[in-house]
Amino acid sequence: MAGELSGILEHVDRIAELDLDDVPPTSHVVELENVLRPDVPHESLDRDVALSQAPDPEGGTFRVPSPQAED
Secondary structure, eight states: OHHHHHHHHHHHHHHHTSOOTTSOOOSSSSOOOOOSOOOOOOOOOOHHHHHTTOSSOBTTBOOOOOOOOOO
């Protein structure tokens, strides 16, 4: 494990020697692309329509059973 840490620290030292002033920070090495569909905002489903099929709505929200205590 000490050898691995030493290798990592050597690599960090090599990176520190580079001139990276003109390199913009990135969160990913490649651009992300949504392949499913364009992300376009639209109106949400009306609350009454969303709750119309709920078995036991309460106060404008979905009512769900509380978790059972594990035996």
